[in-house]
Amino acid sequence: MKSGAEASLGPVCLTLDVEPDYGRATTTRILDRISPFLDWLSANRIPMTAFVTGQLIAQHHPIVDQLVAAGVSVELHGHDHRAEGFGTLRDSHADEINRGTEAYVKRFGRVPSGYRAPAGVISAADLQLLASLGYRYDSSVFPVRRKGCYDFSHFPRHPFRWMEPDLPEFPVGLLAPRIPAGLSFINLLGPTLAAVLIRRAVKRIWVPYVVDGHFHNLFPDSTALATLPAGLRGLYVLGQWSGGFKGFRSLVDRLREAGVTLAGIHEIASQNTAMLPGVSLAAFESRAAP
């Protein structure tokens, strides 16, 4: 599965979740402000995967065409993406998956390659449904424990394969034990330290390493920020100061300078994934759900 020059590290797969909220504030205003980001992606040919909600696709939101025009691989991130009451790892989210897939097929004429569950809440029933619909991979797992929500801390921290159904899983990477490679954390650490941690992780063993983020990690929206709880607002403001779009550009530059290859998850999932370690859904049921 290895691609690129022999000396290269990675690949690192950069991903974004595109949804109708900013942090926990419901607004898509930020999507009108991201053209500098899309211009930068195109100009520098940076592979990027965006998991977009079915609702935005069904509404013909211009973001979908803009992402496609910038060369971004558009995949599915549920449908409504309600932050509250999304259920647990024991629930089926068939309605979210089916409606999202329907909107996607209507727009693109094919089933998405990849799926990321809203809030990382994916169930065994959901994985079976994704495989039966023809998805090529899932990227919903955060290999950490989120109290009352899920516990994937005992699962592989690198790509693996759900068995029966056969579906590759690309978990979000870890910057350090219990710290996922999310842009919220990367922003707080700053690009220099984050690049060192990611490079160290991909140097240990060749595995695709997934980074996850949101547009609210890249661009500020003071109106939306004002509606967030003070603690969360403080974290985002601090993160914008030490990271944001400028920090993200710097992170990508540092990774590339260090010989790290960037790739889209779909490119890897379309290769031979049979060699990935297998994890049974029975293990999922007994170990991941609280």
Ligand SMILES: [Zn+2]
């Ligand atoms: Zn989301």
